[in-house]
Amino acid sequence: MNLLNGGDTSYIVVDLGYGDAGKGTVVDWLCATRPVDAVVRFNGGAQAAHNVVLPDGTHHTFAQFGSGTLRGVPTHLSRHVVVDPLALSAEAAHLMELGLDDPFAMITIDPGALVATPYHVEAGRRRELARGADRHGSCGMGVGETVRWAIERPELALRAGDCVLPGRLRVKLTHLRQALGVGGPPVAAVADAYLAFAERVRLSDALPTGTLVFEGAQGVLLDEWHGFHPYTTWSTTTFTNALELLGDAPAVKLGVLRTYTPRHGAGPLVTEDPSLEIAERHNAGNAWQGAFRLGHFDAVAHRYALEAAGGADGLVLTHLDAPVSRMCQEYTGLASLPVSGDLEAQARLTERLRHERPVYGESVTDWPSAVAEALGVPVVLGSWGATSDDKGVLEASSRA
Template sequence: MSGEPHLVVVDLGFGDAGKGATVDWLCSPAAALGVAAVVRFNGGAQAAHNVVAEGRHHTFAQFGSGTFAGVPTVLSEHVLVEPIALAAESEQLAALGVRDPLGLLAIDGRALLTTPIHIAANRAREDARGSSRHGSCGRGIGETAWYALEHDAPTVADCRTPAVLRAKLDRLAAHYEQLIGPSAHGHEPIDALVAMYRDFAAAVRISGPDELARAARRGRLVFEGAQGVLLDEWRGFHPHTTWSTVEPRNARAMIAGLGGSARILGVTRTYMTRHGAGPLPTEAALGYPEPHNGTGPYQGAFRQGHLDPILLRYAVAVCGGIDGLVVNHLDMPGTLRVATGYETLVGLITEVAPGRWRDLDHQQRLTDQLGTARPILTPIDGDPATWLGERLGVPVVLTGHGPDRRDRIAHRGVAGVFPDASSSAVPGGRDPATGPRSTESRPAAVR
């Protein structure tokens, strides 16, 4: 087993901060970190991790964002797997030149299966909420997780035993029949689903709990999170959350089970974003271009706001601390403004205090408080990444100055992240001061 610490990448905001671009760089030759596999540790097909590299762009959903670099993906037991979308993503990657995408994939048989039945139920339930929508992606994630709490839910391993799968799908469809009804959200017949999932099981490698150990023996693992910590099922602002543990406790547990150590990398932008409903205290019409984000039929509008270190400190706290900070979108023009406090009905607030884990009453109180908060904004004095690292008390280890892989710059990090870095900045491509640098002129590889 590799002696290097494994890396865990989490989004400190509401998602869309650049986890995919970060993971792609960590897996790339420029980083030279010897990554053996990318492990997805939460979420499902609703993930949308944009990567631009080598003249290609792809929005990674279920495949790990190291795929362009040829790094295999492990979908852990904590991922909700949607085979139909996975097959479509495989075809997209093949069209982009990835050779045998499904051959790069291993899926834990214990992972829950998201089916068209879950998706239809999710959309019908969100439609019924009308103006009180929670901000769902409409991909069946919440229904998949909720159903499994009280029922014998279908899993990836069931795809290898059609009789077992058929019985579970029959019960699933019967459970949701009244909710879905004859609506436009219908789903494929059970026979068709069983046939599709049988083909899926034959096309992918369904693995057991020893898969991570096998991957770790080959080298370092990168654990790729989905969504953002501020959407965490227990730590986000209820009820505008995801049915997924986004903060890194599950990744830490898997790494501990390997007998390894972890370094947690928190990712943020130079401004805040979120999709759809829920608190965004610093919301403003910033007008920054978002070529890969827009209004979704269930998520709602894509929103922007000024940088909010108050919420980012909260995210760091509920993660149990982080070891390195990744700051993206440093190419945005103009003077950045940040929240130094909120004016609220109970007075000035400069910190958001975490409650007990799984205390949704506390999270609802935070939602109510943030929903009426008015930010006190001030311009950033100096480099935004340095400023933010100082305010969060975390070293900046990687910065993004554009959408492409070559726009990443690695910085001297904590021991075990980039331990051989001997200068304050080790470019992996574009230097914001001097422009693009070729790999031939790059200093010794960061390991």
């Protein structure tokens, strides 16, 4: 039986690349094709940009709300998410423009979730600019700075639960602004905005019950421990957080990939090919992440991501309509990448990847079968376009 035919099965959706593989559209498809009780976000923060296009053309880029929102599926932001109240309010405003009456009624937030502030944003951007030509490719949203502050000063880390306690909220904001040495809006203004935000949302540390879809952010090749350091995110991008939240409850682990390998910003991309011309409706370079780069399908990197993530039950292959036909099966000096989780070892691996070159096999004509064979995991869903109507369940021909 195909993994996607289960009635009340929960799913974990993770990107096995550098991000931008299409996690949002996969979550939207899951919510459109079966009853789903909630979408759970389990890593990252407001820097996520998951594009969902409905068959009628309605489009929204999901950052903190789950990508099932347009299907009426509520969202839970777990304790592993960095919440940005100001960005969440802006996202809610756009959802209201699309016709949702009260987006805030569709979201719950774990009180233990870290909260990003304008002060984190300013400090993070300042840190990135100071790197000069060695910039890491920050999204400029303050997510990494929020996590850094929580590690360095855990007793002063701002969490969602603090936003209902005016005194504690103002104390933490004051210490944060002074310690980071930044400007930004007055503490009183930020505190008022966050108190108003807390009145709109419901805080809950309970995981929703029923059929759940866990929506990951970024990609495994950007993981804080297994990505190519230092061009990584401050977040665990594997299945780990979702499995922790689930406890002993079962779920299908889905890894998402494109038929080619993109990357936003700096860092290794062994198969990069500037001559690749593929239309991108929703991705472009920006001042903080840098250029949106394209490379041919990198089976070496994606096999590494699978191993680092602990394997997947099935794969989703998007962009099957793209005019690509090249797959890298090995590098000139490496056929596989070691999994360590040690940052010094990851930095050494990053440096080595700068000098590796791709080795391509025969031209690919049947992408689902080729990917399943290369990675040893069945491709269970294919996508030929942006909407749920452009997706189809794949059967035996795509088995590993």
